[in-house]
Structure formats: C-alpha cells, structure tokens
Amino acid sequence: MDLKEEDILGDSIVDHWYYVSKGRALRKFLGEIKTPEILDVGAGSGIFSRQLLDAGQCSSAVCVDPNYVNEKTEIYHGKKINFVKSLNSCSHSLVLMMDVLEHVSDDLEFLKSYAKNMKSGGYVLITVPAFNFLWSGHDVFLEHLRRYTINDIETLVKDAGLTPVKSCYFFGSLFPIVVVLRFMNKTLNYFKLAKPQSELRVYPNWLNRLLIIIHNLECYTLFKFNKLFGLTVFSLCRKSY
Numbered sequence: 001m002d003l004k005e006e007d008i009l010g011d012s013i014v015d016h017w018y019y020v021s022k023g024r025a026l027r028k029f030l031g032e033i034k035t036p037e038i039l040d041v042g043a044g045s046g047i048f049s050r051q052l053l054d055a056g057q058c059s060s061a062v063c064v065d066p067n068y069v070n071e072k073t074e075i076y077h078g079k080k081i082n083f084v085k086s087l088n089s090c091s092h093s094l095v096l097m098m099d100v101l102e103h104v105s106d107d108l109e110f111l112k113s114y115a116k117n118m119k120s121g122g123y124v125l126i127t128v129p130a131f132n133f134l135w136s137g138h139d140v141f142l143e144h145l146r147r148y149t150i151n152d153i154e155t156l157v158k159d160a161g162l163t164p165v166k167s168c169y170f171f172g173s174l175f176p177i178v179v180v181l182r183f184m185n186k187t188l189n190y191f192k193l194a195k196p197q198s199e200l201r202v203y204p205n206w207l208n209r210l211l212i213i214i215h216n217l218e219c220y221t222l223f224k225f226n227k228l229f230g231l232t233v234f235s236l237c238r239k240s241y
Contacts, residue, residue: 013047016202021215022232023051025170026098026125028219029234030057033123037061039092039115042100046081049096053079056099058094062087090117095124099232102128102144102210103157111160118239124162126235128153132168134178134231136185138199150227153235162237169230173218 013019026048034057040049043063052058053076060080064087074081095114101107115124129139129147139147148156154164171178182201203211 017211
C-alpha cells in the first residue's frame with residue numbers, strides 16, 4: 001500500500017471500495033492459509049494486515065515500511081501489530097507484498113532477499129499493477145517503475161527461487177473503463193494538459209457501495225479463473241526447499 005494514497009483518502013480508507021474489495025480478494029485468494037504471524041512488506045497503514053487479523057487468518061502482524069517516521073507497537077482488537085522500518089531476517093510462513101515490487105529498482109534481488117530467509121513451505125502473496133500499456137500519470141505520481149503481466153510475475157517468482165502456486169487478474173470489472181480513461185490521460189499528458197496524480201478519490205456513499213457490490217460479484221465468480229485482463233495481478237507463491 002502506498003502512503004501517498006493514505007494521505008489522499010485519510011480515515012475513509014477503511015471503507016473505501018478499492019481497499020475493501022482488494023482485501024476481500026486477498027482473503028479469498030489465500031483461502032484456508034493461516035499463520036500465527038504475518039509479515040506485511042511495504043505495509044503503509046497496515047490495512048491489509050488488519051483485515052487478515054479481523055478474519056482470523058493470523059494472530060499478530062509485523063508491518064515493515066522504510067517510510068515510517070517512527071517504529072511502534074499497536075494493539076488492534078486485542079492483537080499485536082509491530083510497525084518497523086526494516087528487518088534483519090524473515091522467518092515468517094506468510095509474507096504479503098501488496099503493491100510493493102513495482103516501486104523497487106531491482107525487484108528480483110528484493111524478492112530474493114526475503115525468499116532466501118523463509119522457511120521451507122512458506123508463502124508469499126504478491127500484488128502488482130497490471131499491463132504496461134495502462135501506464136499513466138497515476139503510476140508516475142505513485143513512483144511506480146513498471147507494471148506486470150501474470151507471465152512477468154511468475155517468471156520473477158521462479159527466478160527468485162520460489163514456486164508459483166496460482167496467479168490471476170483482479171479488478172477486471174473496471175478494466176474496459178480504465179483502458180479508455182488511461183488512453184485519454186495519455187493524450188492529455190502528451191499535450192501537457194494534465195499532471196501526474198492518483199486516480200483514487202473519496203466517492204459518494206452510493207457509488208462507493210455500488211463499486212463494492214460489483215467487485216464482490218467479481219471476487220466470487222470471475223476472479224479465480226481470470227487470466228486474461230484486470231488492473232491488478234494477484235500471485236501466490238511458495239518456498240519449496
């Protein structure tokens with residue numbers, strides 16, 4: 001999660017359709033995987049860790065992000081979350097990298113650095129923005145370096161010494177609309193009529209609820225089969241040795 005978007009959304013982030021829908025897709029994608037403690041890399045506010053804590057898929061969390069001003073420990077609904085700037089090792093059996101790799105100059109070495117210290121059988125859940133042709137001022141504003149396809153991320157995972165378990169696209173429901181908007185944005189950028197900015201906004205309650213309903217339907221129907229199109233790649237991989 002990007003701290004820039006937390007600044008934009010403020011307290012509304014907890015109920016925002018994007019994070020509600022992505023969190024539900026995360027839990028659906030993990031299925032029956034549970035762990036005593038998760039490691040949430042590039043966690044920002046820790047919203048996805050909190051969602052997994054609420055769902056009972058873990059009992060505590062470590063959120064690591066170099067952009068934290070201070071390190072701290074928080075008790076959330078009776079469960080501990082440690083917020084730290086860095087880690088010396090990774091022994092967790094479930095690691096989240098939610099929209100992290102696209103920010104890293106050497107994504108392969110970054111993923112390897114966590115994979116090599118994981119226990120055999122541990123999982124890494126990765127999400128990244130999909131398709132380079134969707135590149136826009138949104139990516140520039142959030143300081144992305146690249147976007148990915150399923151093939152890109154699974155190749156990266158294998159090169160890092162991990163085994164792909166499953167991958168698919170999410171936010172396919174909005175894909176046609178966003179394709180049109182992104183190409184319009186590129187045209188505006190070409191003529192210098194637009195500046196880089198995040199596309200996330202605080203929407204009216206009715207629209208926010210409608211978008212949650214739409215993506216609930218996608219989550220429980222198209223999601224696990226969708227290897228064709230979407231705005232985000234979900235990929236689950238495992239350390240086999």
